[in-house]
Amino acid sequence: MAEKFDVIVVGAGMAGNAAAYTLAKAGVNVLQIERGEYAGSKNVQGGILYAQAVEALIPEFRESAPLERHIIEQRIWVLNDKSYIGTHFRSDNFNEERPNRYTLVRAQFDKWLNGEVKKAGATVITETTVLELLKDETGKVNGVRCDRENGEVRADCVILCDGVNALVGSRSGVRKEINSKEVALAVKEMHFLPRDVINERFNIQESEGVVIEILGTVTEGMLGTGFIYTNGESLSVGIGVIVSDLMKNRINPSTLLEKMKSHPSVAPLLKGSEVKEYSAHLLPEGGYDSVPELSGNGWMVCGDSAHLLNAIHREGSNMALTSGRLAAETYLELRDKGQPINAENLKKYNQKLENSFVLKDLKKYRRMPHIMLENKQFVTMYPDLLAGAAETLLRVDGVDKKTKEKKITKDFRSARGIFGLVGDAFKLVRAWR
């Protein structure tokens, strides 16, 4: 490959497709390189898609994108071994002309979006793994080396959208490695059921959808969450846990998934389903403090590769799409002004991220990952306390309400102590603000 491109985009996930699409639309000579057989063949998401981030690229995406269901109800369940306690929010306002959130099947969505990238005029090569960045004599990145014969390709700018493992950057010495405390390992299964069965079990019609986020004893005291999302004719069922906790406890995440699937509140939802795929993927959950250098001399990094994921709100795809688009827009601005693609000018990309919800939100929850890692009572003790309290109040057994309330207070106090309780509340509030 002797040809030289304006920009090389590494990866055809959410971030890479957003970057390549934005560049190709603006007439940039862009090469996108993806290691999978097709875009999406390596990618895993729960997955909820946030419309705004796609609309910013393709306003009329709803007409052609493969979307599963629009979400009208959100359930948050705190499980202990026998019960769940939680909150549900459902609103007919979510049945709107241009729905705000959808469930998706990642491999299919990525294939579609990458098709749009090709239509916009980008050169896309698949089945090709990028090994490292190439640099000129001044140290400026000016291309990539791939696992192909004559696999060196040159460009003015390289946009790294290679996902959470971020190997291209770390093996090229432009960033540090990710560590076991800042990534979660999730496993997921696709459970197929007829559309009407899903509609009945989840109390929905047509293309309405429900998401259930799950916390509690299913993670065996480790920091993590589970989920059940309704697709058109399948359910995405998965669970993720911080890797350092898995290492300490030596528990296989698939065992946790089996446990969650057999929970008395979960099993009836899945009954009779046919499982057609089992996947695993890491998530970057270290938050703001884990975000690496976002740009340098001739390169920018987007999406999971830049650790741009909000674990509290389960937002990753939108951060990837948005950061990919902003990286492309940064390049376009420099091109239009005739300014060189160097470290100083590419800082504009960092600025754009600072000014957007992407870094604002990560900054807001900056303390959260640390607090959750160090305070396991939130996932160990509280689920049982909350379920116990609810059961005590709801069971009508001749005991007066005041005595019941005293018992609940006593349970909480003896489990955590009054200072522990106040301290926990304080920690959460502080991290949330």
Add this chain to the structure above:
Amino acid sequence: MTQTQSQKIEEKLYQNRYRVEEGKPHITIVPEKATAQELKMMAAICPAACYEETENGKVEIIPDGCLECGTCRVVCQGTGSLTWNYPSGGYGILFKFG
């Protein structure tokens, strides 16, 4: 990990599609480091049950069913016990749904 657990995972992997590059495993264990604690952890936590601790305390890997999550790479980082690369372009796991 108990036998039943890894068997269960193997059953799950049967549902997946792979294109395996014969004779070119993308992850290998460095023989002198095959007893590393981190590798033993992987025998317990690898979601595709690719790792197994043998009777002599050494850990072996067969990465055919690998889901390419990268967990072992993160866990074994800095121990020198693992060489880890993505499969050659186009090979490895092929998610239909993802």
